Amino acid sequence: DIVLTQSPATLSLSPGERATLSCRASQSIISYLAWYQQKPGQAPRLLIYEASNRAAGIAARFSGSGSGTDFTLTISSLEPEDFAVYYCQQRSNWPLTFGGGTKVEIK
Amino acid sequence: EVQLVESGGGLIQPGGSLRLSCAASGFAVSSNYMSWVRQAPGKGLEWVSVIYSGGTTYYTDSVKGRFTISRDNSKNTLYLQMDSLRAEDTAVYYCTMRKRPENYFDYWGQGTLVTVSS
Numbered sequence: 001d002i003v004l005t006q007s008p009a010t011l012s013l014s015p016g017e018r019a020t021l022s023c024r025a026s027q028s029i030i031s032y033l034a035w036y037q038q039k040p041g042q043a044p045r046l047l048i049y050e051a052s053n054r055a056a057g058i059a060a061r062f063s064g065s066g067s068g069t070d071f072t073l074t075i076s077s078l079e080p081e082d083f084a085v086y087y088c089q090q091r092s093n094w095p096l097t098f099g100g101g102t103k104v105e106i107k
Numbered sequence: 108e109v110q111l112v113e114s115g116g117g118l119i120q121p122g123g124s125l126r127l128s129c130a131a132s133g134f135a136v137s138s139n140y141m142s143w144v145r146q147a148p149g150k151g152l153e154w155v156s157v158i159y160s161g162g163t164t165y166y167t168d169s170v171k172g173r174f175t176i177s178r179d180n181s182k183n184t185l186y187l188q189m190d191s192l193r194a195e196d197t198a199v200y201y202c203t204m205r206k207r208p209e210n211y212f213d214y215w216g217q218g219t220l221v222t223v224s225s
Contacts (some may be wrong), residue, residue, distance in 0.1 A: 034212075036212075043218055044212070049209060091211060097154070100151045
């Protein structure tokens with residue numbers, strides 16, 4: 001199985017700051033990676049697919065980059081509603097797998 | 108508007124069985140790629156099973172032989188039959204639908220909690 005390692009586990013930032021989240025794959029997954037946001041008590045929401053494409057309705061402050069084994073989700077300027085847990089997910093190989101998550105918390 | 112509403116979760120003893128349902132609206136379950144994804148309390152996400160529009164099914168290794176995904180096209184509903192339940196199956200189970208060609212999860216239900224405990 002492809003293992004996705006997310007770092008850091010927790011990111012403590014203030015509103016308005018830039019957030020940079022990392023997802024590293026155990027083998028190349030080309031650009032077959034998505035990012036999801038999950039708030040407490042809610043289902044995850046798709047943010048980014050194929051590494052860099054924003055899903056419908058997702059704000060432009062969210063951007064994704066990377067290929068091969070190293071990927072980044074960037075939130076250019078944190079809004080209060082962005083404090084949540086973020087997961088990456090690969091579709092390169094079965095089974096589909098997720099990273100362990102990065103919690104973005106208010107500093 | 109796409110909606111997914113799960114039901115059927117609850118407290119069940121180890122070794123027991125449970126069937127989860129996911130009532131869909133706004134699209135046809137029969138024409139789409141549907142999956143179950145679960146999340147143990149305080150933990151991350153784990154893909155469990157998928158059913159393609161053609162009926163092909165796949166499972167993660169830990170549930171093979173114990174869980175069965177199916178659908179009822181007349182009721183536009185997805186199911187997950189869970190047998191021989193174990194404590195490690197305790198999780199919120201989400202029904203999801205793939206909208207685009209790639210294997211990502213575009214739409215999610217609100218989830219239903221399954222607790223396996225004696």
